[in-house]
Amino acid sequence: MSQDILKKQAAEAALDYVTGGIVGVGTGSTVNHFIDALAGIKGRIEGAVSSSEASTERLKSHGIPVLDLNAVGELSIYVDGADESNAQLQLIKGGGGALTREKIVAAASKIFVCIADESKLVKVLGKFPLPVEVIPMARSYVARELVQLGGTPAWREGFVTDNGNLILDVQGLAITEPAALEQKINNIAGVVTVGIFALRPADVLILGSQEGPKNLK
Numbered sequence: 001m002s003q004d005i006l007k008k009q010a011a012e013a014a015l016d017y018v019t020g021g022i023v024g025v026g027t028g029s030t031v032n033h034f035i036d037a038l039a040g041i042k043g044r045i046e047g048a049v050s051s052s053e054a055s056t057e058r059l060k061s062h063g064i065p066v067l068d069l070n071a072v073g074e075l076s077i078y079v080d081g082a083d084e085s086n087a088q089l090q091l092i093k094g095g096g097g098a099l100t101r102e103k104i105v106a107a108a109s110k111i112f113v114c115i116a117d118e119s120k121l122v123k124v125l126g127k128f129p130l131p132v133e134v135i136p137m138a139r140s141y142v143a144r145e146l147v148q149l150g151g152t153p154a155w156r157e158g159f160v161t162d163n164g165n166l167i168l169d170v171q172g173l174a175i176t177e178p179a180a181l182e183q184k185i186n187n188i189a190g191v192v193t194v195g196i197f198a199l200r201p202a203d204v205l206i207l208g209s210q211e212g213p214k215n216l217k
């Protein structure tokens with residue numbers, strides 16, 4: 001089975017966790033499969049809170065109402081993909097550049113279900129370049145601070161986030177203490193969000209595999 005089929009398998013398995021109400025929806029190719037599957041049960045949910053303009057467009061194209069997070073209370077569930085996960089379900093996210101809104105919707109949700117193909121499970125986070133969203137005027141300053149932390153940042157040129165900011169992708173960090181590094185990078189002036197999701201990890205990781213979906217908790 002191809003990687004894309006494994007993503008679809010994980011995405012469809014996530015429907016088991018959708019019990020109604022308002023669903024938080026992440027961003028990316030795996031989530032696109034989830035949105036397509038969610039359309040099949042749209043009569044059972046009130047609507048969705050989206051983490052990006054791209055997901056909003058796809059949700060609307062299926063006739064799924066998209067609600068403002070400020071207009072709703074706690075979400076029952078958030079479903080999103082990841083670039084990497086360790087066994088503790090701490091993640092690297094932001095390959096698609098939607099990390100800030102993703103972190104907000106994850107924080108506002110009771111259960112975070114992460115969906116991915118099995119290649120995303122790693123022993124130590126950091127092989128995937130760590131995305132950091134920065135305020136444009138702070139780009140060089142934040143890059144110098146990230147070098148001090150042992151990383152090699154690269155500006156994702158030509159890319160602007162839905163929030164009007166820039167992304168630095170940081171190579172060379174072996175992230176052995178994800179929660180501590182998340183706090184440290186978040187504390188650099190000019191950083192909007194770092195793509196480490198450790199302070200609020202996933203609650204469930206559904207991995208698409210050749211043997212069928214595997215649920216890690």
Ligand code: 5RP
Pocket residue numbers: 026027028029030031080081082083092093094095096097098099102
């Ligand atoms: C977007 C993300 C995505 O969840 C992550 O990049 C995984 O993407 P894909 O499902 O396409 O592999 O964090 O900001």
